[in-house]
Amino acid sequence: MADANDGPVWARPRPAPRRQAPSVERIVERSIAIADAEGMSAVSMRRVAADLGSGTASLYRYVRNRDELVELMVDAVWADELPEPSGDWRRDLTTFARSQRDTLLRHPWLSAELTGRPTFGPNVLRRSEAALAAATALTPDITLASQVVGTVLAYVRGAVAAEIAERLAHLRTGLTQEQWQRSLGPYIRGVVESGEFPHFARRVVEADEPPAEERFAFGLGCVLDGVAAGAAGSAWTAARRLDR
Incomplete structure (x- = not known):
């Protein structure tokens, strides 16, 4: 026993x-x-x-x-309650993703602890249930829904890792990102003027640098567009197989 x-x-x-x-x-x-x-x-x-x-x-x-x-x-750290589901899979997964990002940024040590085997505490299970419920509003196939949630989580963790890396670089060097960029100014000017890297030069000269929140929202939108297309494509493939 x-x-x-x-x-x-x-x-x-x-x-x-x-x-x-x-x-x-x-x-x-x-x-x-x-x-x-x-x-x-x-x-x-x-x-x-x-x-x-x-x-x-x-x-x-x-x-x-x-x-x-x-x-x-x-x-x-996952004890914060998520809002009641709206029934709109995209809105609910967006809320879930933003909440995940906020928590990971509040606790910079957390990302590293999520890379191994998952924990199954009550707060984690509640969040997992909410995310799967949102994804099943996109596709009733639980395997696909699980893949959708995993894809969204992978994006969130990658985006947050970049934000945390910048914070750590600031702490390590004492330079803000703007100060670091200015310190590289003479070198980057030489790279641009060399003409060897025209696309990089355009990025330096012409591109804006959106804030982290805006970059996150853009990337998340692309991910959600992708999982919607992927789920639709997978459903179509499965239907074709059943017709044979």
Whole structure:
């Protein structure tokens, strides 16, 4: 018979809180604050316990190791509620994508924690359910709907990674993007004047630099156009096969 304490952290009963001991909510909240301020490398059971004025052993009553603590952290940051679905798949997936972006930007450590096996905490499951519900308004095929959600998530994470990389470059060099671009001015002028890279030269001389929000919206629109076309094409292919 399986022990009640086996399985993922979500499936195990939580021990009753002890007097003066931090709750699991406080433990997770403090862990997230440390990660937001200093990065995930600063999060350890010892550090969190010290910040809470508690013994490390009190943390181990709730989580067996740091990996379980990270699972709780990842789930907790997705606690914000999404609006009620509108029934319009494009509007709902846009809302979902923007919410994902906002959360990832608030917690720069989070993207790296999403690259491995997924966590299945209650907040993550609620978000997944909302995204799949939006996608099934586009296509009732759950396999295709899942691929649609995966494609949207891949775009969001890639776009956010570029934004976070710029933030980190600013912190590392002390230069804003504009200051960095000015520092390259003489070199870029030489590249433009060489005539060897005419399209790059046009981009430097003629192209605007839209803000990050505008770039994200444009890319997301392209992705949604693409998944709509892809879902329609896949449905047509499946119908053709059934006719044979």
